[in-house]
Amino acid sequence: MPKLSDPMRHVLTIICATVAYSFIAYLILRPMEWRNHLLRLFVRSFNAFTAMQSSNGPGWTISVIGSSLFTIIFTLVLVGAFRGREAMQRHWVETGAIALLALIGQIALLYGPIYLRSFTRVVYEDHQDLVARANAPKPACPTCPSCSICPPTKVVEKLIPPSCRLSAHFGMPNSTLKDAVTASAAIIHCNYKIEAPFRVTVEFDSDFIPGAMTLNDSGTWSGGGEQKQGRECISEVSYPSLLSEQLVVVTVYGSTDQYPRPLKAKVESLR
Helix, strand or coil: CCCCCHHHHHHHHHHHHHHHHHHHHHHHHCCHHHHHHHHHHHHHHHHHHHHCCCCCHHHHHHHHHHHHHHHHHHHHHHHHHHHCHHHHHHHHHHHHHHHHHHHHHHHHHHHHHHHHHHHHHHHHHHHHHHHHHHCCCCCCCCCCCCCCCCCCCCCCCCCCCCCEEEEEEEECCCCCCCCCCEEEEEEEEECCCECCCEEEEEEECCCCEEEEEEECCCCCCEECCCEEECCEEEEEEEECCECCCCEEEEEEEECCCCCCCEEEEEEEECC
């Protein structure tokens, strides 16, 4: 029986460990009551991880894993070109194994801490949202002036329906923006949390030049640019979620002295 080289033994060890960890992950995710919550947590963590690198899931996969696989194939081609096809066939397994170990080591050592930071940040944001809801003011207990012990009183809480409010701010545009004469900002704030990814749509009363959208107090965020469809300005955000009462500001410009005025706005989750 041929003796395996050291790189091949390492690769087989990694494959066995991956199978074992996959089986453990299957046992953890088997309960249906919390499988979806864990999967959403991992997806949001990965979105935060790619947003920290100004990228997205497909872009990161192509740039890191795709380029590494291309390097492995290109290395084998160079070995065949300089040392002959026989040498390439003789060493392709060992060369591929070393390159695969380098790829796994790069992901674990370089991107592992970044993903761990993104994961803890998402967990911390969920914790903040939970603490805020738990510490929300509760209705005061009614007092009874005629007796020391009050009879049981049924407390009816008034539920506030989820809604979004729209306001506008008008000003002068950036002087470097071509054809812009006026600037309008549509300010949206919703009284409930909207899970990412979500879409922001604002309709204006006249034609406009697309500008930019910002999420106040969100730090880094990722998503697509503004799109114009008729008199509607549409933007999408893939990360993070929109917190309750967090402001969304959509800025557009007018090509005349008439300000584009926002008529209505809508923020909807894409889940």
